Structures are given as structure tokens and as C-alpha cells.
Amino acid sequence: MRMFSYRFLIVFVLICAPILKAQELPEWQNLSVVTQNTESPRSTFYVYDSEEEAVENEYYKSENLLLLNGTWKFNLSDTPEQRPKAFYNSDFNTSDWDDIKVPGDWQMQGYDFPLYVSAGYTHRINPPFVDTIYNPVGSYKREFILPQDWKDKQIKLYFGGVTSAFYVWINGQKVGYDEDAKTPSEFDITSFVKPGNNEIAVEVYRWSDGTYLEDQDFWRLSGIERDVYVYAQPKAHIQDFFFKAGLDTEYIDGIFDGKIAIRNDGTTTENLQLDLKIRDANAELYSATQSLKLASAKTDTLQFQETFEAIEPWSAEHPKLYQVVLSLRKGDKLLMSTSAKIGFRTSEIKNGNLLVNGKPILLKGVNRHEHDQHTGHVISKESMLEDIRSFKENNINAVRNSHYPNDPLWYSLCDEYGIYMVDEANIETHGFGYDEDKTPANKPEFALMHQDRLEAMVETNKNHPSIIIWSMGNEAGDGPAFIDGYHWIKNRDNTRPVQYERAERGKSFQEPHTDVIPWMYARMDYIEEHYLGKYPDRPFIWCEYAHSMGNSTGNLSDLWDFVYKHDQVQGGFIWDWVDQGFVKKDSTGTEYWTYGGDYGPDRYRNDGNFVLNGLVNPDRSPHPALAEVKHVYQDVKISLVDTLQRKFKLENRFFFTNLNMYAISYEVLKDGKIIAEDKLPTFDVAPQQSVDFSIKTLELPEDGSEYFINFSITTKGASAMLPAAFVIAQDQILLQKAAPLVFAPNLDKKKLKTKSTRDALEVSGEDFSLHFDKTTGSLTKWTYKDQDYLLKAPRANFWRAPTDNDFGNNYQRRGKLWKDASENQKLIQFETLAKTKDSVIFESTFALDTLEATTKIRYTLYKDGNLKIYEKLEYSGAEDIAELPRFGMNLILPKEFDQVKWYGRGPFENYQDRKEAAFVGIYEASVADLYFPYIRPQENGYRTENRWLQLTDAQGSGFQILGLPEFSFSAHHNYTADFDPGTRKAQRHTTDIKPRDLISLHIDYRQTGVGGDNSWGAKPLEKYQLKPQDYEFSFIVKPIN
Helix, strand or coil: CCCCCHHHHHHHHHHCHHHHCCCCCCHHHCCCCCEECECCCCCCCCCECCHHHHHHCCHHHCCCEEECCEEEEEEEECCHHHCCCCCCCCCCCCCCCEEEEECEEHHHHCCCCCEEECCCCCCCCECCECCCCCCCEEEEEEEEEECHHHCCCEEEEEECCEECEEEEEECCEEEEEEECCCCCEEEECCCCCCCEEEEEEEEEECCCHHHHHECCCEEECCEECCCEEEEEECCEEEEEEEEEEEECCCCCCEEEEEEEEEEECCCCCEEEEEEEEEECCCCEEEEEEEEEEECCCEEEEEEEEEEECCCCCECCCCECCEEEEEEEEECCEEEEEEEEEECCCCEEEECCEEEECCECCCEEEEEECCCECCCECCCCHHHHHHHHHHHHHCCCCEEEECCCCCCHHHHHHHHHHCCEEEEECCCECHHHCCCCCCCHHHCHHHHHHHHHHHHHHHHHHCCCCCEEEEECCCCCCCCHHHHHHHHHHHHHCCCCCEECCCCCCCCCCCCCCCCCECCCCCCHHHHHHHCCCCCCCCCEEEEEECCCCCCCCCCHHHHHHHHHHCCCEEEEEECCCECCCCEEECCCCCEEECCCCCCCCCCCCCCHHHHCCCCECCCCCECCHHHHHHHHHCCEEEEEEECCCCEEEEEECCCCCCHHHEEEEEEEEECCEEEEEEECCCCCCCCCCEEEEECCCCCCCCCCCCEEEEEEEEECCCCCCCCCCCEEEEEEEEEECCCCCCCCCCCCCCCCEEEECCCEEEEECCCEEEEEECCCCEEEEEEECCEECCCEEEEEECCCCCCHHHHHCCHHHHCHHHHHHHHCEEEEEEEEEEECCCEEEEEEEEEECCCCEEEEEEEEEECCCCEEEEEEEEECCCCCCCCECEEEEEEEECCCCCEEEEEEEECCCCECCECCCCEEEEEEEEHHHHCCCCCCCCCCCCEEEEEEEEEECCCCCEEEEEEEEEEEEEEECCCHHHHCCCCCCCCCCHHHCCCCCCEEEEEEEEECCCCCCCCCCCCCCHHHCECCCCEEEEEEEEEEC
16 A cells, blocks of 8 residues: 555554544545555656667557556446446456446546536535435446566556546456545556456446545546556566756756665565666766665665756756656666656745745746546646647746646646646645634544645656645645645655645644745735735745636736735736636537536536636637736836837846847837837847837827837747747837827718707708607617618616626626616706707716716717717715726617727727737727627627727728727627626526627726636726716717718
């Protein structure tokens, strides 16, 4: 069985003796049993017959490995009692069983159903017992042929990960049991296998006592989720190794300290030699041999140490790897060879900072669940590479493995391509709460289970340079389990800090046991009050922040201004990377993405679309917020120093990269159009340094136009993940504001005509007419050259379809009075304010239902057909009512005006607290393309700070809107109500949004920001809220024909 710390076992046995007597309980319902007959956890490596194969390290080509992935026979039983109890026997007939793919979650292959719970369990908390009504058991079986040349070798069986607990049999004999769904399980099956054909049977329980430590915020799925294989190794073999590859105190020379455990499971004493070589891609840097005499059934450890002068270190910016090749020999005979990649780097806490290679790096990270839209928790290499490529493209340099160790390949890829990693143990008990008398971390019967998972994580992944911090788990309370675990990890590995988010946050357990303060979702004011100045020896790094649920990730730039302001605040990990939706088809065959509540009987609780918090969709297509992340996370910043001198500041925010690796170009925009562009010379700017430069040729005539300069920083050459000329950073700088718009209507047109009746008013000109309803104060009809502009009368509007963050802070109820005000407006007065030969002015005043407020809409119609609209909110009510979602006007237009062009922020969706990446420019799109289909429909598709907007039909006819000076807008083929489920979230999807034969155009003064500090109570920052007060704005509508 796995080996645990001596102290831990003694304490556990003494305290838990009563439980240990409960041997009548099966292993999957016995807290005292976490494993049975498994091998001790070890580093991931493979057995080869030559050094050449070890260097290549393609394990699936090894003659010593037999991959058991593929098709297995499968049966699913609803309960443990109904399972085929003797199916493991060789004479048990499985011919009528189904076929199933391994690796695979059985819920993703037509069996059982997925369940999603954010925090809590799908059954009553009663450890060690789980659901007694429905606890499916999957029975797997297949055959394999043992290679003939494996005779006299030791045979091991490997499972990369099985959820949640399982038993295994070989040829009808029980081999063992294991739990901890997210770390490997290995069994010695030498005595169980036979030459030729063999049979393996695996029994997997959906829920077990181990489930109580697996309350993560993800889909609850089951099955054999990672690789399964059998491998052979010599009786005398390399059992494990720990390669510490660090740097000296000056961070220049490489310090190698390798410990290799050699085991002899043969029957005789062996004289052995171990060769160790360190090489890079082109040369061998080091070679040494040590001999040992090893008795039967004994293990010995050899240590190799060497210093390498001026070594090229590993960092996420420059992930330089070296390969260690180990060859075990007996005389002239090579017994086995294997290899591992190492990177020389340090990770330490000094003077209150996290230092990598001596530098106080910033972690520009995301949390990442293992998720595939088709296969659930089974992740392909291609998907991993796609994620890493997207990280690199969007300036994401760090990942937190939330909330469990990942597939072994993930670590190797992050090593290779350069991603800083927080590796996290498979421990979360959120459903118990954090009370000290309830949390399993403070219950001795759970102690062994915690320790088992911590040790398995560290031992399995200890050689990966990408891991710079160990995390002991997530949302699992606090107690002795974490204090003991912290000390065990620090004793086992002195090369990395250890963190745990709940550490030291209760009344008890104040002994320091986290090296980092990683408080999740701590807002800036909370950090200022509770962290700054109080933890001088420990850095602050959000383990989770910027909750990106639906239309979210607001005020990210504010958070990073805060990071750059405070040296001890070193970034964090956005929650989270990918929306965890699955693909499903509706009755028409249209695909859509699902979320919690879309599967399973009603008796199971679910947490709805709280599983959709990603920066990318389940297929990895980006949310609009990802562009903001890329911009805020960028490592190059250009800012304005002096407009008159045309002087700018170039800041290098990298820690290990000189900016001479990048090209910088610029373009100058006049009123949104490019009038000049050029390349700048290469700048030699060292990491964390800056330089000023001037562009002497830049001319800015004082002609009333608006001038911007856009800078682009691009790669000069291709790297492993980025092509040449790839944009890694951009900045837009306003050089000159536009002069105020002077509107001059065409006065050469014929004079206006007015026709008035008791209930209606018509005003017409040479090519147009407008109709007003005096009883409602509404503009009911507007034609220009026989073209209708309106399907419905424009209305003052204050409402948006609630976002997930709005629902989180109860805005759908708090702010409903603004929805009512939008829907229920009572005319107080409709009057003609002025009339000349060139123009006429009408004004409607409305009382707003449920509010002490009125709104005025003033129409100034000129004889050339141009219409100026002025809207004002006059608020006289209390200051403590809810903020406005928006203030503006809603117009319903014919569907034909679906070609959109605008001068403002774009091209993608943006809001006042998420707009830094959306540069001001001239953009074009269709109305359909302005829509962003969040998986749960909600407010979307907004554009801010627009100077003008035009909507035209296919022939170019339509109208233009001019801001006085600016406005925000959205345009959809749907009403706002189509995206609004009401006061409760409904089980709605993208397929519920059916485009209508209309365009709903919102012209706004502004909209409240989307927020993002969290999705369960936080409002947008104060400065991004529309507080209840007076507002006014104006715009001009110009016909185009």
C-alpha cells in the first residue's frame, strides 16, 4: 500500500481505533481505507530498452508498455446491490454487455446522467455513507495478451485516474482498491498475470466515501477518465527520482541535486550501476555513474550533484528544458532506461514577495478545469495544446489546476511551452461549510484521506519546473489536516512555496501554514484593510478573482492598476478559463450548450449555469472579455509623456525578456481613418525598465479632428506557440480631442408643414413626414422617401436583461422599479415648444411608474429631415434605491436596416468597466454579428463611446446617428425581453433566442458596468454605476438615401 508519514499513521490509528474496527464496511464506505495493495506514488516516467528510446520518450512506442485504452465491455447497475457481483470471474459471460470507450466518462456515452453542483453534495451528508437510493456501479471488462518477452519481468498495472473509487481483478483474482479520482493508481500484478491471454475486470463506484473530499465546482461524472496500461520493468529497477534543479544565490549558476531510488524485487543481491546524463537539444552537459550493491527486496537511493556555470534558466517567458537520462545496468547489460525533462529555476518567498529566479514575477493567470464539450473530463493532447496556445496568445502566463491534479501530459506541456502552475490537491469539502466543528479537516477520521491526496500530488508531480506553488486544496475549511500536510510538504520539497486559501482564517489553527495569502475574490478595499501592512513576509496572490460568469470580467483594469501599485500584490487567477457546457441537440437537431439542471431527475439539486464562468466557450471560442484580459495582462505598455513633444514612454513589464525581441509599429487615425503608419526602430529595453522616445514626424493640425495613435508590439520571429508578426500588445492614445460638433442643417429645403388634429400631429417636409400621437406623446411613424424608419414608437428605457452578476446581487428584484419605469410611462404633457420656418420642437414629459421621477423627450425636427433628440431624466426620489441599469432610448426598426457601421469602441462588445481593449475606430458588422450568444441568454452586444452610428439596408439607405458628443448602443434582432427571464433564472439556452423580423436599437447615455468581483452579491464598482440622479443626453438622426 502507499507509504505515509510515520507520525501521521500513529496519530490516525490512536484516534480512529473505533472506526478501524468497522471492518465489515466495504472499502468504498470506510474512511480508514483509502487504498489497498497500491504501489507508493511516484514520478511519471516510462521504461525503455535503450537510451535512444528514453531520449525520444514516446511511451506509446515502448516495448515495455501495453496500452489498454480502447473498447471495453461494460455494464451499469443502479445500485451496488444490483451490480453483477461475480463478473470478474473468468467464466462470467459478458457477450451481451455493451461496448464502452476507455478513457471515458460513462455519462458522456449514454449512461446515467451528469450532475452539476457548485458547492455541496447530491446526497445527504452522512460520512462514510453516500446515496443509498441511486449509486451507479460501472463494471468494466476486457482481455489483453501479455507479450512473450515480458517473462521474468515485474508487471505493473497503471490507471491515470478513476472516478470515484474502484476495485480491480486480474484473471478472477482481486488485486486491490483505490480512491482519489485525480492521481494515478498502480498495482503490482506480477503474480496475477499469466503468459498469453489475460482478463482484467474493474468495478467503479459513482459515489464513495472519497466523494466527500471531491466537492469541486464542476460536473459530477464517473468512469475511467485517463490512460490505462500495463507495463513491464526488470526486477531490479528505477523506482522513483526527485530532480531538484535550482539556481545559486546569484541566480546565475545551475544547481542540480538528483536523488534516484533503486529497488531490487529479485531474489538475489545485485551489483548495479546507474548512469545519469544531462543533455540539452544539442549536447551532453554532464555524465556520471554510480554503483551500488542491492540486496533482495531492498531499496537504496543514489544522489548526484553538480553545478553548471551560467546555465540558461527556465521561466514561463523562456522555458528552457534539459533532459536527464537514467540508465540502470548490471555489468554490460542495460536493464532499463528512462528520462525526464528538468528546468533550472527557483521559486521562493523572500521579503514578502514570490520570487522566480530572483524576480518578483506577476501571475497573470486563470483557473482551469479539465473539460471537454463532448467527452467531459477526458482531455486530449490537442485540447491541452489549444489551451496553452490560447494562453500564450492572450498573455496568460499562469494556471491553477482547479481543483485537482491534472492529466500527466498537461504538466509536460506546461513545462515545454512555459506556463507557471499552481498544482492543487484533490481536496474540497465545501458542502460541509467552514465551521471548525463541521469541516473534515478538523475531524481525525478524515486525516488519512487528506494526507493520502497531498502526498500523491507531490510525489507524482515533483519534477515539473512549471509547478512553482503547491496548493493543499480548495474550500475545505481548516484544521490539523492542513497544518500537518503543510509541514509534510515543506519537509519533502524545499524548492516551492505552499499555499492554502482557508489557512489561518478561523478562530483556531493560527499556526502559519500558508506561504502565500491567496484569498479568493477579495475586493480591493478588503485587501487594503486586511492585508496591506499586516503580512510583510507573505505575498498576496488571488487564487481566484474576476469571476467571469456570463457577461462579466468588468473592472479588470482597475484590479491590475491596484496590482502595479502594491509590490506585494502579485496577481492572481481569473475564475475561470472555460465554460463547462456540454453539446446537446434540441428537437430540431440544433446544437446548444447545456448546464446544471439540463440532466437528471428533479430530486437532485443543481446550481444551474454557475458552471459557466469561462473566458472561452466550451469549444474554446473566445468570450468578448478575453480581449480585455489580453490587454490588461500584456507585458508591454506605451503611454503618453508629452503631446507637444510627441514623446511617449515604452515600459517593459517582462521579467526575463528584452524588448529587442519585438517589433513596434504605429498608425495615426484622424476621425477613425488611418492617415499615417510606420515602424519604429528596435528598442533595447531590459526587463522591468522603460525608455522614452519621440516621433518627430507626427503632425497634428488643429483642424478640429480627433486624432489617435495606435501602437502594436509584435513578435519578430516565430516561437513554439506564436507565429512571427503576432500582436502581443497594443495601446491606443488620444492625441487630440475633436472640436464640439457643430450641426448645420440644410436650410435650402422647403419649409416644414404641420397638420394637427385633436389626437395627432403630423410634420412633413420635402422628403419625409413624422407622426406624433398626442395622447401618448409618442413618435408613431417616421418616413423618409417612402421608407418607414419605425415599427414601434421610441421609448425612454432604463432596463437591461439581467446579467449573471445582476442576478447575483439580486438586481432583478432590487432594480425592478427601473424595469417598471421602462414599461409604464404616463404622459404628463405633450407640447410644441418652438416653431420656425426651419425647425419645430416638440416635447413629451412622462411620469415614471414606481419612481419619483419624470423623463422628457424633446424632438427638434429640421426642414432637411434631420432630427435632434434630447432625453432627460429628472429624479427627485431617494438616493438609496437601486442604480440604473442604463439610461437611453429604445427604437424598434425594420429588419432591413441590418448593416451597421460605427465610429466608437469596438469591434467587439464592450462596457464602461470593460473597454480598455476595445479601441476607438470605424467598424462594420451586421446586426446579427453584434449579438454575442452567452449560453444563458442575458444582456450582450453593447458598444460604448460612439461618435456616430449608421444603420442601412442592402441598398445603402437608412440613417446615421451623431452623438453630442457620444453615446452607447446595441442592436439586435430581438427585444430586450427576449433575453430577460424575469425575477428568476429560467432554464434557457441560445436555442431559445429566435431572431425576430425587426431590429431593437438602444441609443444610450450609458449603461452600468457589468462588474465581476464576484457573481453572488458584488455590484459593479461605484464609479461604474449609474446612481439615481438627473441625467441628460442628445443625439441627431440623419436620414441616408
